[in-house]
Amino acid sequence: MPSFTSLAIPALYQTSRQFAPRSMAALRQAQYSAKATKPDVVTFEEIDTLINKKDKKVVLIDVRESGEVAQGVIPTSHHVPLANIQEALSLPEKEFEARFGFKKFGKDDEVIFYCRSGRRSGMAFDLAKQLGYNGVRNYSGSWLDYESRAKTQK
Template sequence: MPSFASLAIPALYQTSRQFAPRSLAALRYVQFSSKVGSKPEVVTFEEIDTLVQKKDKDVILIDVREANEVAQGVIPTSRHVPLGNIQEALSLPDKEFEARFGFKKFNKDDEVIFYCRSGKRSGMAFDMAKQLGYNGARNYSGSWLDYEAKAKSPK
C-alpha cells in the first residue's frame, strides 16, 4: 500500500499549480496593479483602443517587432524601435535618438507602452526600460495578435 506522503505530495503540487500565475506578465500585473495612484503595468486592449481612437499624443506606443513584421500591420499611432535596439535606444542622448528613430525621445516618467507580436518581446523591452529607470513603462501583453483579433471583431 502506498504511503500517505506519496499520495499527498502530488495532490498538493497539483493544487498549488492551479493557483500559480500562468505568465510573468500576470505575476507583474498582480504585483504592480495595487500601487496607489499608478496605472497597472499591464495594458488591456480597451486601453489601447481608447488611445488609438483619441490619438493620444501623451502616451507613446512602441512596436518592438522586426521590420518585416511591422510591414504586415501596426497599431495606429505606434512608433517602431526593434527589441534588439531598445537598450541602446533608451540610453541614447535625445537628439541622437530622434535622428535615428524619427521621433522625439520620451522622458523617464512619460507613459510608454511596449508591444510586439504576442507579448514576450514587449515584456523584455518593458523589463529593460524599468531597469533603466523608465517609471512610466507599461506592457501590452496581448500585443499585435490580441489587437488585430479584437479590432476586427464587431463591437
C-alpha cells in the same frame, strides 16, 4: 521558562513597527502613490481608447522586427526593434529623434511596448524598468490580440 507567545509577540511587534509608516501623512502619501500608478499590463480597451483619442502624451512602441511591422501595426505606434531598445533608451534626445523619427520620451512619461504576442514587449518593459523608466507599461496581448479584436469591432 517564559512561554513562546510572551517571547514572540514583542519581537513581532518590533519587526512590524520597522515597516510601518511614521505618521498618518506618510500613510496617506503611500496610498496616493499606489493609486497614482497604472498597472504594468495594458488591455485592448486601453489601447483602443488611446488610438481613438489620439493621445499624444502616451507613446506606443512596436518592438517587432521590420518584416513583422510590414504586416501591420497598431495606429499611432512607433517602431524600435527589441534588438535596439537598450541602445535607444541610452541615446541622447537629439540622436534618438534622428535615428527613430520621433521625440524621445522621458523616464516618467507613459510608454507602452507591444510586439507580436507579448513576450518581446515584456522583455523591453523589464529592460526599460531596469534603466529607470517608471512610466513604462506592457500590452501583453500585443499585435495578435489587437488584430483579432479590432477586426471583430468593425
